[in-house]
Amino acid sequence: MKKIEAIIRPEKLEKVSDALIERGHHAMTVTEVRGRGLQRGIALQFRGKEILVDLIPKIKIEMVISDNDAEEVIATIKEFARTGKNGDGKIFIFDVEKCTGVRDE
């Protein structure tokens, strides 16, 4: 069992979510987050000076899936969240020890 944490562009959420549902991966938790990555934000020019816009709004998708599904889920997120520019995000994959539903006996 794997846990996927994907940090993506907010405007890509709809497409990514639709594509995951289409492939049968429904369960996910989505959080609005802000953060910075390797480029430390976006640099804007203002009156000749450079201004760094730090901590850009992103979406974090969390999914717990079977080992077999991991590859497809990761590939799907990559395909639909991608623009090819800085700031497309990251995907982290963790091993999950156990999962139990709140209603389970």
Add this chain to the structure above:
Amino acid sequence: MIDSGDTAFIIICTAMVMLMTPGVGLFYGGMVRRKSIISMITLAFVAFAVVSIQWVLFGYSLAFGTDIGGFIGSLDYFALNGVGLDGDGIPDMLFMVFQLVFAGLTLAILTSGLAERVKLSSFIVFGLLWTTLVYDPLAHWAWGGGWASQLGALDFAGGTVVHISSGFGALAAALVIGKRLGFGQESMKPSNIPLTLLGGALLWFGWFGFNAGSELAADGIAANAFVVTNIAAAAGALAWMGASSIHGKPSSLGMISGAVAGLVAITPAAGFVDAMSAIVIGMIAGLICYAALLFRVKNGLDESLDAWAIHGVGGFWGALATGIFCTAAIGGVDGLLYGNGGQFVIQLIDAVAAMTYAFVVTYILALIVEKTIGLRVDEDEEYVGLDIAQHGESILI
């Protein structure tokens, strides 16, 4: 002779109309993404501030100075020269500022077409050109003794001057500046509908000052204008909400848009039609403006916040509706419904002329600004959002 009742009434109406400008800002602000809410509301205030200065310097004179060829006013009243505290019923100074709040509001409505991508500095330049070369002539045509008023076109409170001009202007500006990045591919859902509803509330309230005040006296016609204004707003709200429920749930955004559509349509007619006609005018406005919005979306036009669909199309319908429903019993002129087809033809000519002029001249002005200083922010700035890119502020913590 100054009438103290009229003067008191118009002072209050002027303040009410002023409140419509931030109302438009909030109405639009709720419909954009969170990264551009501050920018959207600010554009309305900036529009108002720019026009306020332009108007007292030369805008008022261009609109209401001595007629030159039916097209524009002279510079008699440059810098309010000769605009005194006496007048006919109300002080000239009060008439000037009552007209000022209309001019400011009109430019604010047009910001719909530039939403989330316009450079603030370029907007100020464009706005100054636009209010001088589009609004002022149109105000002169209808109210300052220009050709439209000589022809007998009826525009009680600004259906052509305010709404057709800003609506079709917004469409032209949107075509020049181009679509927002990701338009049609990414979700651009409204981020704060309560804000839009609050803006709509301020518009509905302020519109009583807009229409009733346009009588420029506290009398029966003002009362009629007040009543038909409310009726048309109500009918428009219900009609749009009903129509939108065919496609899904009856949306609150549709309801408030319908109310504004009804308000727009009754604007030119308010001093000329009766209450029952107002129900029809408002209802039809709700339906055709909704159809115009669907048409815009279907054709991938990013006139982002629907000034064209609501103010442009609604204003056009209102101009025609005035020619259909006006009755001598209220405003002294009969329309098509009362056997005077000629009035309808005059209204049609006036509306088509205003639409064509506003669209073409706005397009040219926007293009001039675009080719010289650039209308639009760069891609990174647009991505980050105008709040940070243009104001260094953000609603995010």
